Amino acid sequence: MSDTTHDGALATSTPPSPDAGLSAGELAAKYGLSVSGARPGLGQYIRELWGRRHFILAFSSAKLVAQYSQAKLGQIWQVATPLLNALVYYLIFGLILDAGRGMEKGVYIPFLVMGIFVFTFTQSSVMAGVRAISGNLGLVRALHFPRASLPISFSLQQLQQLLYSMIVVFAVAIAFGNYPSASWLLVVPVLFLQFVFNTGLAMVMARMGAKTPDLAQLMPFIMRTWMYASGVMFSITVMLEDKPQWIADVLQWNPAAIYMDLVRFALIDDYGSSNLPPHVWAFAVGWAVLIGLGGFVYFWKAEERYGRG
Template identity: 55%
Template sequence: MANSAQADTVPAGGPSADGGGIPLAELAARHNLSVSGARPKLPAYIRQLWQRRHFIVAFANAKTRASYATARLGQVWQILTPLMNAAIYYLVFGLMLKSDKGVDNYVAFLVTGMFIFTFTQSAVLAGTRSISDQLPLIRALHFPRACLPISFTIVQLQQLMISMVVLCAIVLGTGEPLTANWLLLLPALLLQFMFNVGLSMIVARIGAEITDMKQLMPFLLRTWLYVSGVFYSIAHFAKDAPDWVRWILEANPAAVYIELARDALVESHAHVPMHTWALAVGWAFVVGVGGFLFFWQAEEKYGRG
Protein backbone atom coordinates (compact mmCIF):
# COMPACT_ATOMS: atom_id res chain seq x y z
CA MET A 1 0.00 0.00 0.00
CA ALA A 2 2.80 2.39 0.81
CA ASN A 3 4.50 1.70 -2.50
CA SER A 4 1.21 2.18 -4.37
CA ALA A 5 0.57 5.53 -2.70
CA GLN A 6 4.08 6.64 -3.49
CA ALA A 7 3.64 5.79 -7.18
CA ASP A 8 0.68 8.16 -7.47
CA THR A 9 2.44 11.24 -6.08
CA VAL A 10 4.99 13.68 -7.40
CA PRO A 11 8.04 14.10 -5.18
CA ALA A 12 8.46 17.53 -3.66
CA GLY A 13 12.05 17.69 -4.78
CA GLY A 14 11.47 18.11 -8.51
CA PRO A 15 9.54 17.32 -11.69
CA SER A 16 11.24 14.01 -12.52
CA ALA A 17 10.21 10.48 -11.74
CA ASP A 18 13.17 10.01 -9.35
CA GLY A 19 12.10 8.52 -6.05
CA GLY A 20 9.07 6.85 -7.55
CA GLY A 21 7.12 9.98 -8.52
CA ILE A 22 5.26 10.67 -11.79
CA PRO A 23 6.87 13.02 -14.36
CA LEU A 24 5.08 16.37 -14.47
CA ALA A 25 4.48 16.06 -18.22
CA GLU A 26 2.57 12.83 -17.64
CA LEU A 27 0.65 14.33 -14.71
CA ALA A 28 -0.31 17.35 -16.81
CA ALA A 29 -1.51 15.14 -19.64
CA ARG A 30 -3.58 13.08 -17.20
CA HIS A 31 -5.45 16.22 -16.08
CA ASN A 32 -5.66 17.82 -19.55
CA LEU A 33 -3.27 20.63 -18.67
CA SER A 34 -1.22 22.45 -21.33
CA VAL A 35 1.67 24.87 -21.40
CA SER A 36 0.57 28.47 -20.85
CA GLY A 37 0.97 30.47 -24.06
CA ALA A 38 1.75 27.40 -26.17
CA ARG A 39 1.27 27.78 -29.91
CA PRO A 40 -2.07 26.27 -30.98
CA LYS A 41 -2.45 24.14 -34.08
CA LEU A 42 -2.89 26.13 -37.26
CA PRO A 43 -6.63 25.37 -37.76
CA ALA A 44 -7.33 26.28 -34.13
CA TYR A 45 -5.28 29.45 -34.50
CA ILE A 46 -7.29 30.52 -37.54
CA ARG A 47 -10.55 29.83 -35.67
CA GLN A 48 -9.34 31.95 -32.75
CA LEU A 49 -8.54 34.80 -35.10
CA TRP A 50 -11.98 34.60 -36.68
CA GLN A 51 -13.62 34.59 -33.24
CA ARG A 52 -11.76 37.80 -32.42
CA ARG A 53 -12.54 39.60 -35.68
CA HIS A 54 -14.63 42.17 -33.83
CA PHE A 55 -11.71 42.87 -31.48
CA ILE A 56 -9.39 43.32 -34.48
CA VAL A 57 -11.69 45.89 -36.08
CA ALA A 58 -12.39 47.68 -32.77
CA PHE A 59 -8.67 47.84 -31.98
CA ALA A 60 -7.96 49.24 -35.46
CA ASN A 61 -10.70 51.87 -35.08
CA ALA A 62 -9.32 52.93 -31.71
CA LYS A 63 -5.81 53.21 -33.11
CA THR A 64 -7.09 55.25 -36.07
CA ARG A 65 -8.81 57.73 -33.75
CA ALA A 66 -5.79 57.94 -31.46
CA SER A 67 -3.08 58.14 -34.15
CA TYR A 68 -3.41 61.89 -34.69
CA ALA A 69 -5.27 62.79 -31.47
CA THR A 70 -2.48 65.09 -30.27
CA ALA A 71 -1.98 66.81 -33.64
CA ARG A 72 -3.91 70.04 -34.25
CA LEU A 73 -4.88 69.00 -37.78
CA GLY A 74 -5.66 65.41 -36.75
CA GLN A 75 -6.10 62.89 -39.57
CA VAL A 76 -5.59 65.60 -42.18
CA TRP A 77 -1.91 64.73 -41.85
CA GLN A 78 -2.65 61.35 -43.45
CA ILE A 79 -3.45 63.32 -46.62
CA LEU A 80 -0.91 66.10 -46.20
CA THR A 81 2.10 63.79 -45.71
CA PRO A 82 1.98 62.00 -49.10
CA LEU A 83 0.92 65.25 -50.80
CA MET A 84 3.94 67.12 -49.42
CA ASN A 85 6.22 64.21 -50.31
CA ALA A 86 4.78 64.21 -53.84
CA ALA A 87 5.35 67.99 -54.11
CA ILE A 88 8.98 67.60 -53.03
CA TYR A 89 9.61 64.72 -55.42
CA TYR A 90 7.93 66.67 -58.24
CA LEU A 91 10.26 69.60 -57.59
CA VAL A 92 13.36 67.39 -57.46
CA PHE A 93 12.61 64.69 -60.01
CA GLY A 94 10.06 66.39 -62.24
CA LEU A 95 11.51 69.87 -62.57
CA MET A 96 15.18 69.60 -61.60
CA LEU A 97 16.17 66.12 -62.80
CA LYS A 98 13.54 65.81 -65.57
CA SER A 99 12.54 62.30 -64.56
CA ASP A 100 9.13 62.84 -66.14
CA LYS A 101 10.42 61.65 -69.52
CA GLY A 102 8.14 59.05 -71.04
CA VAL A 103 5.19 60.19 -68.88
CA ASP A 104 2.33 62.26 -70.31
CA ASN A 105 0.52 63.28 -67.12
CA TYR A 106 3.35 63.40 -64.61
CA VAL A 107 1.36 64.94 -61.75
CA ALA A 108 -1.25 62.14 -61.73
CA PHE A 109 1.52 59.58 -62.35
CA LEU A 110 3.57 60.82 -59.38
CA VAL A 111 0.75 61.35 -56.90
CA THR A 112 -0.75 57.92 -57.60
CA GLY A 113 2.60 56.25 -57.06
CA MET A 114 3.20 58.21 -53.88
CA PHE A 115 -0.16 57.36 -52.29
CA ILE A 116 0.02 53.66 -53.19
CA PHE A 117 3.59 53.25 -51.97
CA THR A 118 2.75 55.12 -48.74
CA PHE A 119 0.10 52.46 -48.01
CA THR A 120 2.71 49.69 -48.01
CA GLN A 121 5.35 51.86 -46.34
CA SER A 122 3.04 52.77 -43.44
CA ALA A 123 1.90 49.15 -43.02
CA VAL A 124 5.51 47.95 -42.78
CA LEU A 125 6.50 50.64 -40.27
CA ALA A 126 3.44 49.93 -38.13
CA GLY A 127 3.96 46.18 -38.39
CA THR A 128 7.57 46.46 -37.25
CA ARG A 129 6.38 48.00 -33.97
CA SER A 130 3.13 46.05 -33.61
CA ILE A 131 4.57 43.47 -31.18
CA SER A 132 7.42 45.31 -29.49
CA ASP A 133 5.29 48.37 -28.67
CA GLN A 134 2.34 46.33 -27.34
CA LEU A 135 4.12 44.17 -24.76
CA PRO A 136 1.91 45.27 -21.80
CA LEU A 137 -1.20 44.22 -23.73
CA ILE A 138 0.40 40.95 -24.87
CA ARG A 139 1.46 40.04 -21.33
CA ALA A 140 -1.87 41.01 -19.77
CA LEU A 141 -4.30 39.25 -22.14
CA HIS A 142 -4.42 35.94 -23.98
CA PHE A 143 -5.31 36.33 -27.68
CA PRO A 144 -3.77 35.37 -31.04
CA ARG A 145 -0.85 37.74 -31.49
CA ALA A 146 -1.60 37.97 -35.21
CA CYS A 147 -4.48 40.26 -34.22
CA LEU A 148 -1.97 43.06 -33.75
CA PRO A 149 -0.24 43.26 -37.17
CA ILE A 150 -3.61 42.66 -38.85
CA SER A 151 -5.17 45.51 -36.86
CA PHE A 152 -2.33 47.90 -37.67
CA THR A 153 -2.63 47.08 -41.38
CA ILE A 154 -6.38 47.76 -41.21
CA VAL A 155 -5.52 51.15 -39.69
CA GLN A 156 -3.41 51.93 -42.76
CA LEU A 157 -6.21 50.72 -45.05
CA GLN A 158 -8.70 53.01 -43.32
CA GLN A 159 -6.36 55.94 -43.74
CA LEU A 160 -5.76 55.02 -47.37
CA MET A 161 -9.51 55.21 -48.05
CA ILE A 162 -9.45 58.83 -46.88
CA SER A 163 -6.43 59.54 -49.07
CA MET A 164 -8.10 57.93 -52.09
CA VAL A 165 -10.74 60.68 -52.13
CA VAL A 166 -8.01 63.29 -52.48
CA LEU A 167 -6.07 61.20 -54.99
CA CYS A 168 -9.10 60.79 -57.24
CA ALA A 169 -9.81 64.52 -57.06
CA ILE A 170 -6.22 65.31 -58.07
CA VAL A 171 -6.29 62.84 -60.94
CA LEU A 172 -9.56 64.29 -62.24
CA GLY A 173 -8.15 67.80 -61.80
CA THR A 174 -5.24 66.98 -64.10
CA GLY A 175 -7.66 66.21 -66.92
CA GLU A 176 -7.98 62.44 -66.62
CA PRO A 177 -11.49 61.15 -67.47
CA LEU A 178 -13.64 59.09 -65.12
CA THR A 179 -13.95 55.70 -66.82
CA ALA A 180 -15.08 52.17 -65.97
CA ASN A 181 -11.39 51.31 -65.75
CA TRP A 182 -11.35 53.00 -62.33
CA LEU A 183 -13.17 49.94 -60.93
CA LEU A 184 -9.95 47.97 -61.38
CA LEU A 185 -8.53 49.97 -58.48
CA LEU A 186 -10.65 47.95 -56.02
CA PRO A 187 -9.14 44.49 -56.73
CA ALA A 188 -5.69 46.06 -56.98
CA LEU A 189 -6.02 47.58 -53.49
CA LEU A 190 -7.46 44.33 -52.12
CA LEU A 191 -4.46 42.38 -53.39
CA GLN A 192 -2.11 45.03 -52.02
CA PHE A 193 -3.86 44.80 -48.64
CA MET A 194 -3.31 41.02 -48.56
CA PHE A 195 0.34 41.56 -49.44
CA ASN A 196 0.67 44.25 -46.76
CA VAL A 197 -0.86 42.01 -44.08
CA GLY A 198 1.65 39.25 -44.81
CA LEU A 199 4.58 41.64 -44.98
CA SER A 200 3.45 43.30 -41.75
CA MET A 201 3.48 39.91 -40.01
CA ILE A 202 6.95 39.15 -41.30
CA VAL A 203 8.43 42.41 -40.00
CA ALA A 204 6.39 42.09 -36.78
CA ARG A 205 8.15 38.83 -35.91
CA ILE A 206 11.55 40.20 -36.94
CA GLY A 207 10.91 43.43 -35.02
CA ALA A 208 9.94 41.45 -31.91
CA GLU A 209 13.23 39.55 -32.02
CA ILE A 210 15.49 42.36 -33.27
CA THR A 211 14.40 45.63 -31.69
CA ASP A 212 16.88 47.65 -33.77
CA MET A 213 14.69 46.98 -36.82
CA LYS A 214 12.63 50.04 -35.85
CA GLN A 215 15.65 52.22 -36.54
CA LEU A 216 16.77 50.33 -39.65
CA MET A 217 13.41 50.02 -41.39
CA PRO A 218 13.09 53.67 -42.58
CA PHE A 219 16.36 53.32 -44.51
CA LEU A 220 15.26 50.03 -46.09
CA LEU A 221 11.93 51.56 -47.10
CA ARG A 222 13.61 54.62 -48.61
CA THR A 223 15.76 52.32 -50.75
CA TRP A 224 12.65 50.39 -51.76
CA LEU A 225 10.99 53.69 -52.72
CA TYR A 226 13.81 54.61 -55.10
CA VAL A 227 13.63 51.31 -57.02
CA SER A 228 9.81 51.12 -57.25
CA GLY A 229 9.19 53.61 -60.05
CA VAL A 230 7.28 56.05 -57.86
CA PHE A 231 8.68 59.13 -59.59
CA TYR A 232 9.94 57.70 -62.89
CA SER A 233 8.73 55.28 -65.54
CA ILE A 234 10.45 51.92 -65.13
CA ALA A 235 9.73 51.04 -68.77
CA HIS A 236 11.43 54.25 -69.95
CA PHE A 237 14.23 54.14 -67.39
CA ALA A 238 15.19 50.50 -68.07
CA LYS A 239 14.58 50.35 -71.81
CA ASP A 240 18.31 49.97 -72.51
CA ALA A 241 19.03 47.79 -69.47
CA PRO A 242 19.51 44.01 -69.67
CA ASP A 243 16.31 41.99 -69.66
CA TRP A 244 16.95 40.56 -66.19
CA VAL A 245 17.34 44.06 -64.69
CA ARG A 246 14.09 45.22 -66.28
CA TRP A 247 12.32 42.07 -65.11
CA ILE A 248 13.48 42.54 -61.51
CA LEU A 249 12.34 46.16 -61.47
CA GLU A 250 8.96 45.34 -62.98
CA ALA A 251 8.41 42.33 -60.68
CA ASN A 252 9.07 44.42 -57.57
CA PRO A 253 5.77 44.08 -55.62
CA ALA A 254 5.57 47.78 -54.79
CA ALA A 255 6.01 48.64 -58.48
CA VAL A 256 3.38 46.03 -59.44
CA TYR A 257 0.65 47.55 -57.27
CA ILE A 258 1.62 51.07 -58.28
CA GLU A 259 1.37 50.14 -61.96
CA LEU A 260 -2.07 48.59 -61.44
CA ALA A 261 -3.32 51.74 -59.72
CA ARG A 262 -1.93 53.94 -62.50
CA ASP A 263 -3.48 51.69 -65.11
CA ALA A 264 -6.87 52.14 -63.41
CA LEU A 265 -6.75 55.91 -62.81
CA VAL A 266 -4.51 57.41 -65.48
CA GLU A 267 -5.90 56.99 -69.00
CA SER A 268 -2.69 58.23 -70.61
CA HIS A 269 -0.64 55.60 -68.79
CA ALA A 270 0.33 52.58 -70.90
CA HIS A 271 -1.93 49.66 -70.05
CA VAL A 272 -0.22 46.96 -68.05
CA PRO A 273 0.13 43.44 -69.49
CA MET A 274 -1.81 40.56 -67.97
CA HIS A 275 1.27 39.14 -66.30
CA THR A 276 1.29 42.19 -64.03
CA TRP A 277 -2.03 41.04 -62.59
CA ALA A 278 -0.57 37.54 -62.23
CA LEU A 279 2.35 39.00 -60.29
CA ALA A 280 -0.03 40.98 -58.07
CA VAL A 281 -2.02 37.85 -57.23
CA GLY A 282 1.16 35.83 -56.70
CA TRP A 283 2.73 38.38 -54.36
CA ALA A 284 -0.53 38.71 -52.40
CA PHE A 285 -0.86 34.97 -51.77
CA VAL A 286 2.82 34.10 -51.35
CA VAL A 287 3.59 36.94 -48.93
CA GLY A 288 0.13 36.93 -47.35
CA VAL A 289 0.04 33.20 -46.57
CA GLY A 290 3.78 32.87 -46.07
CA GLY A 291 3.88 35.85 -43.70
CA PHE A 292 1.00 34.43 -41.67
CA LEU A 293 2.73 31.05 -41.29
CA PHE A 294 6.05 32.71 -40.48
CA PHE A 295 4.39 34.76 -37.74
CA TRP A 296 2.37 31.84 -36.33
CA GLN A 297 5.47 29.67 -35.92
CA ALA A 298 6.81 32.04 -33.23
CA GLU A 299 3.45 32.59 -31.49
CA GLU A 300 4.60 31.34 -28.07
CA LYS A 301 7.68 33.62 -28.12
CA TYR A 302 5.90 36.98 -28.30
CA GLY A 303 5.99 38.84 -25.00
CA ARG A 304 8.46 36.44 -23.37
CA GLY A 305 11.71 37.60 -21.84
Protein backbone atom coordinates in the same frame (compact mmCIF):
# COMPACT_ATOMS: atom_id res chain seq x y z
CA MET B 1 -1.99 -4.63 17.84
CA SER B 2 -1.21 -1.40 15.94
CA ASP B 3 2.32 -0.19 15.52
CA THR B 4 3.14 3.04 17.36
CA THR B 5 5.90 5.59 17.04
CA HIS B 6 8.39 6.14 19.84
CA ASP B 7 6.22 8.97 21.26
CA GLY B 8 3.08 6.87 21.30
CA ALA B 9 1.35 8.38 18.23
CA LEU B 10 -0.60 6.03 16.07
CA ALA B 11 1.32 5.26 12.90
CA THR B 12 -0.67 5.21 9.68
CA SER B 13 0.56 4.26 6.28
CA THR B 14 -0.19 6.57 3.28
CA PRO B 15 -1.71 4.73 0.34
CA PRO B 16 0.25 5.07 -2.93
CA SER B 17 -0.91 7.81 -5.33
CA PRO B 18 -2.79 6.56 -8.39
CA ASP B 19 -0.57 8.91 -10.44
CA ALA B 20 2.68 7.51 -9.13
CA GLY B 21 5.09 6.69 -11.89
CA LEU B 22 3.36 8.84 -14.52
CA SER B 23 5.50 11.27 -16.50
CA ALA B 24 4.62 14.97 -16.78
CA GLY B 25 3.29 14.42 -20.28
CA GLU B 26 1.14 11.50 -19.16
CA LEU B 27 -0.24 13.52 -16.25
CA ALA B 28 -1.11 16.40 -18.56
CA ALA B 29 -2.87 14.04 -20.97
CA LYS B 30 -4.77 12.34 -18.12
CA TYR B 31 -6.18 15.56 -16.69
CA GLY B 32 -6.53 17.56 -19.93
CA LEU B 33 -3.80 20.04 -19.02
CA SER B 34 -1.76 22.08 -21.49
CA VAL B 35 1.38 24.17 -21.28
CA SER B 36 0.65 27.79 -20.37
CA GLY B 37 1.20 30.02 -23.39
CA ALA B 38 1.72 27.09 -25.77
CA ARG B 39 1.19 27.76 -29.45
CA PRO B 40 -2.23 26.48 -30.61
CA GLY B 41 -2.66 24.55 -33.81
CA LEU B 42 -2.98 26.57 -37.00
CA GLY B 43 -6.69 25.86 -37.41
CA GLN B 44 -7.45 26.75 -33.80
CA TYR B 45 -5.31 29.88 -34.12
CA ILE B 46 -7.34 31.05 -37.12
CA ARG B 47 -10.58 30.44 -35.19
CA GLU B 48 -9.24 32.44 -32.23
CA LEU B 49 -8.35 35.30 -34.58
CA TRP B 50 -11.84 35.26 -36.06
CA GLY B 51 -13.23 35.41 -32.53
CA ARG B 52 -11.18 38.57 -31.93
CA ARG B 53 -12.33 40.29 -35.13
CA HIS B 54 -14.25 42.97 -33.23
CA PHE B 55 -11.16 43.75 -31.16
CA ILE B 56 -9.03 44.00 -34.31
CA LEU B 57 -11.46 46.42 -35.95
CA ALA B 58 -11.89 48.54 -32.82
CA PHE B 59 -8.15 48.63 -32.13
CA SER B 60 -7.29 49.71 -35.69
CA SER B 61 -9.95 52.43 -35.66
CA ALA B 62 -8.79 53.73 -32.28
CA LYS B 63 -5.19 53.85 -33.50
CA LEU B 64 -6.27 55.74 -36.61
CA VAL B 65 -8.13 58.37 -34.57
CA ALA B 66 -5.31 58.71 -32.04
CA GLN B 67 -2.58 59.00 -34.69
CA TYR B 68 -3.06 62.75 -35.18
CA SER B 69 -5.01 63.55 -32.03
CA GLN B 70 -2.32 65.98 -30.82
CA ALA B 71 -2.21 67.92 -34.10
CA LYS B 72 -4.48 70.91 -34.62
CA LEU B 73 -5.42 69.81 -38.13
CA GLY B 74 -6.15 66.30 -36.86
CA GLN B 75 -7.09 63.73 -39.51
CA ILE B 76 -6.35 66.19 -42.33
CA TRP B 77 -2.72 65.11 -41.99
CA GLN B 78 -3.70 61.66 -43.26
CA VAL B 79 -4.07 63.26 -46.68
CA ALA B 80 -1.79 66.28 -46.31
CA THR B 81 1.36 64.27 -45.52
CA PRO B 82 1.50 62.22 -48.76
CA LEU B 83 0.36 65.28 -50.75
CA LEU B 84 3.25 67.32 -49.38
CA ASN B 85 5.60 64.45 -50.20
CA ALA B 86 4.22 64.44 -53.74
CA LEU B 87 4.85 68.18 -54.03
CA VAL B 88 8.45 67.83 -52.84
CA TYR B 89 9.14 64.91 -55.19
CA TYR B 90 7.56 66.79 -58.09
CA LEU B 91 9.79 69.81 -57.51
CA ILE B 92 12.93 67.67 -57.30
CA PHE B 93 12.28 64.79 -59.67
CA GLY B 94 9.67 66.29 -61.98
CA LEU B 95 11.07 69.79 -62.53
CA ILE B 96 14.77 69.60 -61.66
CA LEU B 97 15.71 66.03 -62.66
CA ASP B 98 13.04 65.62 -65.36
CA ALA B 99 12.19 62.13 -64.09
CA GLY B 100 8.85 62.32 -65.89
CA ARG B 101 10.39 62.52 -69.37
CA GLY B 102 8.38 60.60 -71.88
CA MET B 103 5.14 61.57 -70.12
CA GLU B 104 2.95 64.61 -70.51
CA LYS B 105 2.57 66.84 -67.45
CA GLY B 106 -1.07 65.83 -67.24
CA VAL B 107 0.02 62.19 -66.94
CA TYR B 108 3.11 62.59 -64.78
CA ILE B 109 1.45 64.41 -61.87
CA PRO B 110 -1.30 61.75 -61.37
CA PHE B 111 1.38 59.10 -61.98
CA LEU B 112 3.49 60.57 -59.17
CA VAL B 113 0.62 61.14 -56.73
CA MET B 114 -0.74 57.62 -57.15
CA GLY B 115 2.70 56.12 -56.77
CA ILE B 116 3.32 57.96 -53.51
CA PHE B 117 -0.08 57.16 -51.98
CA VAL B 118 0.05 53.48 -52.92
CA PHE B 119 3.67 52.98 -51.86
CA THR B 120 2.99 54.81 -48.58
CA PHE B 121 0.33 52.17 -47.88
CA THR B 122 2.97 49.43 -47.97
CA GLN B 123 5.63 51.54 -46.26
CA SER B 124 3.39 52.46 -43.32
CA SER B 125 2.19 48.87 -42.90
CA VAL B 126 5.77 47.59 -42.74
CA MET B 127 6.90 50.27 -40.30
CA ALA B 128 3.90 49.64 -38.05
CA GLY B 129 4.51 45.90 -38.28
CA VAL B 130 8.08 46.20 -37.04
CA ARG B 131 6.83 47.74 -33.79
CA ALA B 132 3.62 45.70 -33.52
CA ILE B 133 4.98 43.45 -30.76
CA SER B 134 7.96 45.36 -29.37
CA GLY B 135 5.93 48.57 -29.09
CA ASN B 136 2.99 46.91 -27.32
CA LEU B 137 4.70 44.66 -24.79
CA GLY B 138 2.44 45.85 -21.97
CA LEU B 139 -0.63 44.67 -23.87
CA VAL B 140 1.04 41.44 -24.98
CA ARG B 141 2.12 40.51 -21.47
CA ALA B 142 -1.09 41.56 -19.73
CA LEU B 143 -3.72 39.88 -21.92
CA HIS B 144 -4.12 36.55 -23.65
CA PHE B 145 -5.09 36.90 -27.31
CA PRO B 146 -3.71 35.80 -30.69
CA ARG B 147 -0.67 38.01 -31.21
CA ALA B 148 -1.35 38.20 -34.94
CA SER B 149 -4.22 40.53 -34.02
CA LEU B 150 -1.68 43.34 -33.64
CA PRO B 151 0.02 43.36 -37.08
CA ILE B 152 -3.35 42.69 -38.73
CA SER B 153 -4.94 45.64 -36.93
CA PHE B 154 -2.04 47.93 -37.89
CA SER B 155 -2.33 46.92 -41.55
CA LEU B 156 -6.07 47.49 -41.36
CA GLN B 157 -5.41 50.92 -39.90
CA GLN B 158 -3.23 51.79 -42.89
CA LEU B 159 -5.92 50.49 -45.27
CA GLN B 160 -8.50 52.75 -43.66
CA GLN B 161 -6.12 55.68 -43.99
CA LEU B 162 -5.52 54.89 -47.66
CA LEU B 163 -9.26 54.71 -48.36
CA TYR B 164 -9.65 58.24 -47.00
CA SER B 165 -6.72 59.32 -49.16
CA MET B 166 -8.18 57.76 -52.30
CA ILE B 167 -10.65 60.65 -52.41
CA VAL B 168 -7.69 62.92 -53.15
CA VAL B 169 -6.25 60.43 -55.65
CA PHE B 170 -9.55 60.37 -57.54
CA ALA B 171 -9.73 64.17 -57.43
CA VAL B 172 -6.21 64.49 -58.89
CA ALA B 173 -7.05 61.98 -61.64
CA ILE B 174 -10.19 63.91 -62.60
CA ALA B 175 -8.38 67.26 -62.43
CA PHE B 176 -6.01 66.05 -65.16
CA GLY B 177 -8.69 64.73 -67.47
CA ASN B 178 -9.11 61.14 -66.31
CA TYR B 179 -12.81 60.65 -65.73
CA PRO B 180 -14.48 57.70 -63.97
CA SER B 181 -14.90 54.62 -66.13
CA ALA B 182 -15.27 50.86 -65.74
CA SER B 183 -11.49 50.51 -65.37
CA TRP B 184 -11.64 52.40 -62.07
CA LEU B 185 -13.29 49.35 -60.52
CA LEU B 186 -9.97 47.53 -60.87
CA VAL B 187 -8.72 49.59 -57.93
CA VAL B 188 -10.79 47.41 -55.56
CA PRO B 189 -9.06 44.05 -56.26
CA VAL B 190 -5.66 45.75 -56.53
CA LEU B 191 -5.93 47.33 -53.08
CA PHE B 192 -7.31 44.09 -51.62
CA LEU B 193 -4.32 42.13 -52.96
CA GLN B 194 -1.95 44.82 -51.70
CA PHE B 195 -3.61 44.68 -48.26
CA VAL B 196 -3.07 40.91 -48.09
CA PHE B 197 0.54 41.37 -49.18
CA ASN B 198 1.11 44.20 -46.68
CA THR B 199 -0.41 42.20 -43.81
CA GLY B 200 1.82 39.22 -44.50
CA LEU B 201 4.88 41.42 -44.72
CA ALA B 202 3.88 43.23 -41.51
CA MET B 203 3.70 39.85 -39.74
CA VAL B 204 7.17 38.92 -40.96
CA MET B 205 8.53 42.23 -39.70
CA ALA B 206 6.60 41.92 -36.41
CA ARG B 207 8.30 38.62 -35.60
CA MET B 208 11.72 39.95 -36.61
CA GLY B 209 11.15 43.22 -34.75
CA ALA B 210 10.06 41.36 -31.59
CA LYS B 211 13.44 39.64 -31.50
CA THR B 212 15.52 42.58 -32.77
CA PRO B 213 13.98 45.94 -31.77
CA ASP B 214 16.84 47.81 -33.47
CA LEU B 215 15.34 46.73 -36.80
CA ALA B 216 12.95 49.66 -36.47
CA GLN B 217 15.91 52.02 -36.83
CA LEU B 218 17.14 50.30 -39.98
CA MET B 219 13.80 49.97 -41.79
CA PRO B 220 13.51 53.62 -42.97
CA PHE B 221 16.69 53.18 -45.03
CA ILE B 222 15.45 49.88 -46.47
CA MET B 223 12.06 51.36 -47.33
CA ARG B 224 13.65 54.40 -48.97
CA THR B 225 15.78 52.15 -51.16
CA TRP B 226 12.72 50.07 -52.05
CA MET B 227 10.83 53.23 -52.98
CA TYR B 228 13.54 54.42 -55.38
CA ALA B 229 13.75 50.96 -56.95
CA SER B 230 9.98 50.72 -57.50
CA GLY B 231 9.42 53.59 -59.90
CA VAL B 232 7.45 55.84 -57.58
CA MET B 233 8.85 59.00 -59.18
CA PHE B 234 9.72 57.74 -62.66
CA SER B 235 8.83 55.18 -65.31
CA ILE B 236 11.13 52.17 -64.91
CA THR B 237 11.01 51.27 -68.61
CA VAL B 238 11.89 54.81 -69.72
CA MET B 239 14.66 55.40 -67.17
CA LEU B 240 16.29 52.02 -67.88
CA GLU B 241 15.81 51.88 -71.65
CA ASP B 242 19.59 51.86 -72.20
CA LYS B 243 20.19 49.13 -69.59
CA PRO B 244 19.84 45.33 -69.94
CA GLN B 245 16.19 44.33 -70.11
CA TRP B 246 16.44 41.94 -67.15
CA ILE B 247 17.12 44.87 -64.78
CA ALA B 248 13.88 46.60 -65.76
CA ASP B 249 12.02 43.27 -65.51
CA VAL B 250 13.24 42.62 -61.97
CA LEU B 251 12.27 46.12 -60.83
CA GLN B 252 8.87 45.96 -62.53
CA TRP B 253 8.06 42.57 -61.02
CA ASN B 254 8.71 43.68 -57.46
CA PRO B 255 5.36 43.81 -55.61
CA ALA B 256 5.41 47.53 -54.77
CA ALA B 257 5.86 48.42 -58.45
CA ILE B 258 3.15 45.97 -59.54
CA TYR B 259 0.46 47.35 -57.23
CA MET B 260 1.36 50.95 -58.08
CA ASP B 261 1.29 50.32 -61.82
CA LEU B 262 -2.04 48.52 -61.63
CA VAL B 263 -3.62 51.49 -59.84
CA ARG B 264 -2.13 53.85 -62.43
CA PHE B 265 -3.40 51.63 -65.25
CA ALA B 266 -6.89 51.67 -63.71
CA LEU B 267 -7.12 55.44 -63.18
CA ILE B 268 -4.95 57.10 -65.86
CA ASP B 269 -6.37 56.92 -69.38
CA ASP B 270 -3.01 57.38 -71.12
CA TYR B 271 -1.19 54.83 -68.95
CA GLY B 272 -1.82 51.78 -71.10
CA SER B 273 -1.01 48.10 -70.77
CA SER B 274 2.31 48.65 -72.55
CA ASN B 275 3.57 50.14 -69.29
CA LEU B 276 2.83 46.93 -67.39
CA PRO B 277 5.07 43.86 -67.21
CA PRO B 278 3.76 40.62 -68.74
CA HIS B 279 1.47 38.47 -66.55
CA VAL B 280 1.06 41.39 -64.16
CA TRP B 281 -2.15 40.09 -62.56
CA ALA B 282 -0.61 36.68 -61.97
CA PHE B 283 2.28 38.36 -60.19
CA ALA B 284 -0.08 40.56 -58.17
CA VAL B 285 -2.02 37.51 -56.93
CA GLY B 286 1.15 35.46 -56.48
CA TRP B 287 2.85 38.05 -54.27
CA ALA B 288 -0.30 38.42 -52.15
CA VAL B 289 -0.67 34.66 -51.63
CA LEU B 290 3.04 34.00 -51.08
CA ILE B 291 3.70 36.79 -48.60
CA GLY B 292 0.21 36.87 -47.07
CA LEU B 293 0.01 33.18 -46.21
CA GLY B 294 3.74 32.70 -45.72
CA GLY B 295 3.97 35.69 -43.38
CA PHE B 296 1.00 34.45 -41.35
CA VAL B 297 2.52 30.98 -40.85
CA TYR B 298 5.95 32.47 -40.11
CA PHE B 299 4.44 34.70 -37.41
CA TRP B 300 2.31 31.90 -35.93
CA LYS B 301 5.31 29.62 -35.47
CA ALA B 302 6.76 32.00 -32.85
CA GLU B 303 3.44 32.73 -31.11
CA GLU B 304 4.52 31.37 -27.70
CA ARG B 305 7.70 33.49 -27.65
CA TYR B 306 6.17 36.96 -28.03
CA GLY B 307 6.44 39.14 -24.95
CA ARG B 308 8.90 36.87 -23.16
CA GLY B 309 12.44 37.59 -22.17
